[in-house]
Amino acid sequence: MKKKLVVIGLDCATPQLIFDEYKKDLPNIASLIDGGTHGNLQSTMPAITVPAWTAMMTSKDPGQLGFYGFRNRAGYDYDDLFFANANYVKEKTVWNYLSRNRLSSLLLGIPQTYPPKPLRGIMACSFLTPSKDVQWTYPAEAAAEIDAAAGGDYMIDVKDFRTDNKEWLLEQIDDMTKRRFKAFRGMLKKDFEFNMMVEMGTDRIHHGFWRFIDKTHRLYEPGNEYENVLRNYYKLIDDEVGMVLNDLPDYASVMMVSDHGAKPMVGAIAINEFFIREGYLTLKEEPTEQVRMTNSMVDWSKTRCWGEGGYYSRVFFNIAGREPQGQIPADKVDEFRAEIVAKLEGICDENGVNIGTKAYIPKDVYKTVNGIAPDLIVYLGDLDWRSSGSVGIGGIHLFENDTGPDDANHAENGIFIWKAGEGIKVKGGGQYRIYDIAPTILDFFGIKVPEDMIGESLIEK
């Protein structure tokens, strides 16, 4: 029996908007929700695009994958970092297994797929592609076809995201989304068995515009001109989903997923300022103004730990015998870790109220720890706050944007929606795991789920 699965991924699409607040405005997505199974999809730890999408497509956790974010330590030198692109994905993906079983895949924009690897089918790489001047598709000749299907120029990502010109940014996000969906619909005609796209616009618009729509956000202004921007964008997505559904044969099965959700960001904790204040980090010179901390600024002989900025904080220890100028004796690491965890979990906001930080130890949360994991994975305020690596601030709380967008942070739960089709019963319960998606896809196609996948098929037997 012919099988066709269409997976529409929306990076950062968030349950509270799709399942609740905006659902009545999204008739096509609602038809999938009401006609199928849906729920929250628990992300990876950390809940970040890389490694979340790869974890979803391999059913392996970040520890097994050996990368914990976009940039990872290659060695214990202070500056030895690598970008985790597709070359670092050693575990087999869904499309690897499908190819091995002579099933073809259409993949548009799945994160962490550059550089493109051969498969049975067609792949367009994601936003970690340097530009469209390099090979961004497999096979290479598919680039022209995808551009044509997109209506002229397939947009991998929004250019110049850090702009004050919000109108221009919105136009870019809309344009990118429409082009990607158009390309997807065009390429669906190739009639591959497995078809998946990931739209990044949802992530971009959440980070860029959340303050305008969320009454609880500290920067929200009632009656602002962008109050409906997220609702309108989700309606655009819904229209595009509707056009995809209209083109599909009756036997097609349709799934929608996201890698994590979104929530308002309260502010940033300057993690290195915190460590300086607590006596764990010393700089060679006190900065005279706010500046991003670089490792060359650090007096490593007087430093026991440091942190990286981002939507969550990675904390690294300066361990004797491990780092070049390690200060923590190896037999004191556990004691030091406990001390730092207690300090981090005691962080308060500007009013002295504990923000509810959670610090995780990699060996406690992963099946195994490959590569060089952070010594602690820290959710500041349980992801209500982001991490800033800047110093020279004079305090640990930042409410002015030091580097990235400050409107929304990631939330631990993304979305799962599946209108599976006749004869397929999907497990209910409302709470799913990102690791269950790959096994479910393989099971859908009648492929035995590999024993080393850590998730389980959501198809009831």
Add this chain to the structure above:
Amino acid sequence: MTTGFTLWFTGANIEAIEDYAAAVEATLLEQGADLELITEQMMRDDFGRELGDDAAAAEKLAHRAAIIANMLSRNGVPVVVAVAAPTRAIRDSARELVGQFCEVFVPGEGAGFEAPEKTEISVEDGEDPEAAATKIIQTLSILGFRTGGDGTEYSAEEEEKIKKRLKDLGYI
């Protein structure tokens, strides 16, 4: 990019050679190649029902497999063959028939099997099929039967572009 060729697995233990051949088939499929697998069982079931189990039958079976492999290879289709072809004479005949020919020897004990005197690729005793498949496919590239390799790393300039983009997006 792959041209037509025939990768012929031979050895005394038919189950072992089929395991290794299947691993190569799966790995090449994973890499997007279109190819065909011809096994001894397939030949017996579909092209050799009337044949017995003697040396003459083995020769006929191998010859028929070689004809099919040649027809596919010369039309650009890679073919993986897992047919014992127990004597050197049989394998030499297949090699002569099929132009783009590469032999893989899987060691093992078995009556009536003549090990090759020289072979392009040997699998080690008990080698993991997936690891062997990787090695075999790399050898195919060296022999010119396949081109292309792993994607490139970022250049320094590309890495700076990516770094800036990720900073702008707040990821780092």
